[in-house]
Amino acid sequence: MDDKRIIELFLARDEEAIKKTQEKYGAICRTIAANILSQREDVEECVNDVMLGLWNAIPPDEPKDLKAYIARAVRNRARDIGREANAWKRGGRVQIVGDEFLSILEDGTDLASDFEAKRAGEIISGVLELIPEADKKIFVLRYWLGMDISQIMHQMNFGESRVKVSLHRTRKKLADELGKRGIIV
Amino acid sequence: MRTNIKPENRRLLEAIEYIDEEIVLGVLAGLKDPEEKSIHGEYQKPSPFKYWRQFTAMAACLILLTAAFPVLNYVLPRIGISIGGRGGNAGAGTSELEAPTQAETQALETEDEKIDSPYPRAIDAYPADMPAEEIYADVLKGGWVVNYDFSEIEAGEDLWLDFLNKVDRGEPARILIATYPLEYPDGTISIELHEVVYDGKLFTHTGGSHRGIDSILKDFNIFRFEYLTKIEHESNNRKTIKWMLTHKNPYTYEDFGDEFMSNNGGIGDHESIMSFYYYKN
Numbered sequence: 136m137d138d139k140r141i142i143e144l145f146l147a148r149d150e151e152a153i154k155k156t157q158e159k160y161g162a163i164c165r166t167i168a169a170n171i172l173s174q175r176e177d178v179e180e181c182v183n184d185v186m187l188g189l190w191n192a193i194p195p196d197e198p199k200d201l202k203a204y205i206a207r208a209v210r211n212r213a214r215d216i217g218r219e220a221n222a223w224k225r226g227g228r229v230q231i232v233g234d235e236f237l238s239i240l241e242d243g244t245d246l247a248s249d250f251e252a253k254r255a256g257e258i259i260s261g262v263l264e265l266i267p268e269a270d271k272k273i274f275v276l277r278y279w280l281g282m283d284i285s286q287i288m289h290q291m292n293f294g295e296s297r298v299k300v301s302l303h304r305t306r307k308k309l310a311d312e313l314g315k316r317g318i319i320v
Numbered sequence: 321m322r323t324n325i326k327p328e329n330r331r332l333l334e335a336i337e338y339i340d341e342e343i344v345l346g347v348l349a350g351l352k353d354p355e356e357k358s359i360h361g362e363y364q365k366p367s368p369f370k371y372w373r374q375f376t377a378m379a380a381c382l383i384l385l386t387a388a389f390p391v392l393n394y395v396l397p398r399i400g401i402s403i404g405g406r407g408g409n410a411g412a413g414t415s416e417l418e419a420p421t422q423a424e425t426q427a428l429e430t431e432d433e434k435i436d437s438p439y440p441r442a443i444d445a446y447p448a449d450m451p452a453e454e455i456y457a458d459v460l461k462g463g464w465v466v467n468y469d470f471s472e473i474e475a476g477e478d479l480w481l482d483f484l485n486k487v488d489r490g491e492p493a494r495i496l497i498a499t500y501p502l503e504y505p506d507g508t509i510s511i512e513l514h515e516v517v518y519d520g521k522l523f524t525h526t527g528g529s530h531r532g533i534d535s536i537l538k539d540f541n542i543f544r545f546e547y548l549t550k551i552e553h554e555s556n557n558r559k560t561i562k563w564m565l566t567h568k569n570p571y572t573y574e575d576f577g578d579e580f581m582s583n584n585g586g587i588g589d590h591e592s593i594m595s596f597y598y599y600k601n
Contacts (some may be wrong), residue, residue, distance in 0.1 A: 166354040203348035246329055256338020263343055266501050275347040276334055290352050 138201040145193040152193075153186050160202065164209045170281040171213040171229055183212045188212070209278055229281055235302075236278050239310035240319060247320050255318050256270045262312050266305060269293075 136155050144152035160181065162240075168181040185208045198204035217229065263271045269291065276282045276290055287298050313319045 162354055163351060200345065200349040202351060203345040206348040206351055207344065233330070236334055236336070237329065240329055240332065245326070246332055250331060252331065252334035254336045255332065255335035257340075259335055260338075260340035260343055263339065271343065271352070272347045275344055276337070279339060279344055280348075286354070289354070 137189070142197060142201060145189065146197070153190060156189065156201075156205070160205050163202075164205060167206055167209045167280060168213040170283070170286075171210065171217055177216055178213075181209060181216050182224065184212050184216075185209050199217065206280075230279050232278060236306070239306045239313065241310070244314075244319050247317055250318060255313065258312055258316050258318065259309060262305075262309050266308065270301045270305050272307045273298055276303055 136159065141152055141155050141159070144155065162303075164182045164185060165178055168178040169175075172178050172181060185205065188208060189205065196204075266274075267278060271292075273287055273291060276287045277284075282290070284295055284298055287293070288295060291298065310319065
């Protein structure tokens with residue numbers, strides 16, 4: 136069933152909408168959640184929460200792109216569950232990906248004392264707008280969505296080296312830009 | 321991987337939450353369905369009966385072939401077709417393999433050598449007595465420009481990425497890299513990459529950054545490499561080093577050998593051409 140029809144079912148308050156959404160996007164939802172949460176029960180809770188959330192949000196929402204809408208909701212809900220229940224493992228993927236991103240901080244550098252995450256986010260967005268589309272996608276898949284390299288290889292049809300080089304290159308550009316803008320000192 | 325991140329610096333992670341929503345949604349809209357096997361291998365397990373038709377057909381073929389073999393083994397040689405032999409042998413009543421001739425054995429051994437070393441030897445493309453300067457000059461022909469630290473490829477990026485993809489696909493790929501070896505006080509060797517030649521095209525390293533050889537090997541899954549130093553007044557210096565990536569120590573002076581380091585009048589004042597053989601684990 137196409138997304139337009141599923142959204143129509145939501146708008147018509149037809150419970151079939153949940154079933155069809157589960158059928159179509161259940162696998163990707165679980166994959167996204169499992170990238171962030173360590174326990175299967177938490178993953179299932181996250182996906183169920185999102186399905187309920189969709190039911191409550193549509194209407195009034197009418198997402199332009201259902202897949203993106205759901206993927207973002209799953210990622211954000213998984214992050215919240217992780218924070219609430221401290222459900223991600225120490226040394227798990229979230230931490231590994233985070234540490235990798237933080238490698239843009241060279242030894243001996245620190246965040247500026249007046250560091251504002253929002254401003255840094257805007258600078259990162261500015262850099263992402265300027266780099267090639269593929270590099271931008273790889274960055275978001277890795278650091279926003281928490282995908283591992285093999286998942287990104289599948290998503291992008293790229294090899295491992297290509298993905299790693301892209302991440303390395305983008306991190307370096309971000310480090311340069313954040314340094315120029317005084318975020319990293 | 322960094323492990324000594326100050327707790328206060330971890331706040332930088334919060335910035336990711338403020339990445340422009342349009343960017344994020346644009347990427348998410350293009351998500352492909354995950355592969356059947358999830359990261360935990362616990363979702364969407366394929367049914368064990370999914371391929372039952374194929375298994376049944378294969379089993380049936382195997383049984384038929386097994387049953388038919390004695391008959392075929394008797395009949396076919398008598399009509400001039402041998403099983404497993406190298407043709408002919410009509411009427412001999414046997415299908416035993418003939419012993420290979422000496423020439424065939426040599427050919428097989430040569431073939432084995434090729435299999436053992438599937439990649440072309442870049443340096444061997446040049447005559448052994450060709451002066452290193454001429455080889456070096458030949459290597460530098462072309463015009464691609466790249467900064468090897470990945471961040472500022474100035475030209476020829478497509479070719480470079482094509483190279484990386486080729487490596488990822490496990491296809492033979494080789495590259496010549498002109499370098500300046502440098503030795504650190506602790507004895508480890510670094511190389512400053514200057515010119516990189518791939519597929520006959522030149523990439524020039526325009527920056528001055530140094531990279532440890534071990535890090536380059538890890539980045540590109542290099543299985544082994546050869547080097548040829550450019551020597552001012554002495555003969556060419558060729559050597560092959562095999563190095564498994566599982567080895568955790570960095571290269572040291574000893575790994576390269578005295579001739580590599582000392583024949584050139586010291587570290588840092590000569591050029592090398594390194595021929596890398598890329599290998600996908």
